Amino acid sequence: MKNREFIENLILNIISPLISIFIALFLGGIIIYLLGHNPWETYKEVINFALGNPNGWGYVLFNTTSFILAGLAVAVGFKGGLFNIGAEGQILVGGLVAALAGLYIAPLFPSFLHLPITLIFSALGGAIWAFIPAILKARLGVHEVINTIMMNWIGYALTNYLVVNTFREKGVLYPLPQTDKLPPSTVLPKLYSIFQKIGINIPESNPVNYALVIAILMVIVTYYLLWKTKLGYEIRALGLNINASENAGINVKNVILVTMLISGAMAGLASINDVLGYRYRYLDNFSHGLGFTGIAVALLGKNHPVGIIFSALLFGALNRMAIGLDVFTHIPREIISVLQAVIILTIVVGNEVLIRFLKKRRKVIYA
Structure with missing residues (x-):
């Protein structure tokens, strides 16, 4: 019982947000690619700008x-x-x-x-x-x-x-x-x-x-x-x-x-x-x-x-x-707002899907 609750909380509170972040980065990468830039190199550059030095931190x-x-x-x-x-x-x-x-x-x-x-x-x-x-x-x-x-x-x-x-x-x-x-x-x-x-x-x-x-x-x-x-x-x-x-x-x-x-x-x-x-x-x-x-x-x-x-x-x-996007790549910084929106959207939708799935799973277990 306790193990099941622990796993469910882990899925809802940690794994679900992480999946949302990765989905947002993936979709953001597609947009960056369509704008004519290499998503991998772009992410590397802006992440280094934000986290690769004490001033950025x-x-x-x-x-x-x-x-x-x-x-x-x-x-x-x-x-x-x-x-x-x-x-x-x-x-x-x-x-x-x-x-x-x-x-x-x-x-x-x-x-x-x-x-x-x-x-x-x-x-x-x-x-x-x-x-x-x-x-x-x-x-x-x-x-x-x-x-x-x-x-x-x-x-x-x-x-x-x-x-x-x-x-x-x-x-x-x-x-x-x-x-x-x-x-x-x-x-x-x-x-x-x-x-x-x-x-x-x-x-x-x-x-x-x-x-x-x-x-x-x-x-x-x-x-x-x-x-x-x-x-x-x-x-x-x-x-x-x-x-x-x-x-x-x-x-x-x-x-x-x-x-x-x-x-x-x-x-x-x-x-x-x-x-x-x-x-x-x-x-x-x-x-x-x-x-x-x-x-x-x-x-x-x-x-x-x-x-x-x-x-x-x-x-x-x-x-x-x-x-960093604005300065080094000239990609509109609004892309970051898109990433934030996608993160929240996938969390809301994903949570609802996960909750319904876990409820159905409980019914099967106790049926």
Whole structure:
């Protein structure tokens, strides 16, 4: 019995995603061939660009950091049976709130509190933006997908208006749609010196920063929350069966509300890699679809914090490879987006096929 369950979990959680990745690479290779390039040589070149040197690895880890936090945000919602498709808007709002807190609130306190205050406000901004769809879902039963999609567009428009018309950088001739630069006490230091001490020669210009450490800590916190606490048990129970959860005495409305707020807070934190660790300011629409990529990362990682680390690494490498495609081969970098889409499509379809196959197999065994 235990051996069978172990094999089934291995197939669903490890073998299935690996097959999806290979299918995506194969189909991508066909497209590259049709564009007149050698797929094998192309893959070798872009993989070497992304992973063949310390600078490339630094960029991969930089990309991975944001994907981990965005993936965790979506995964927490999924675990509670909620599809938080609004992570994109929550990231934008969280990033702007963090920047404004760093500029106007943190300086009111002692300097050692500046960074913690800014980090807290990034999570708070995301949670605030998740609150409206959360309350509509919990109290009125309005579907969260519709709510969060609409909140994305409002988030785009609101942050754009505020950063262009109210908080735009001052004192420059042709100001970009961005805020003033954050004080040094409110930003995240780079990690190059730590890597250099252990013999990995990541250059000072590389953007990988302490947001990576925070992302790993959030992986641990999320795992502990979901599998070691009463609230985590209630979230997972809700995701499995809302009616059974209600019959078991779980306050479904409160758990929905809390789950969405945690998901939104995690999405808000996903902004810190760019806002606090790279640009040191808020740039309008900096996320470029990060919240939607978080959905793919969560699905590939099977909504498990550890799986999300590996999934985020893959997507981080793919993003770096996209630049390599553009620079060295002149193949459109959108090919990487095709690979990401194929990975998710094959996971969704493959999982459904595998689940049906395993169910039929169980019926045969117990018939």
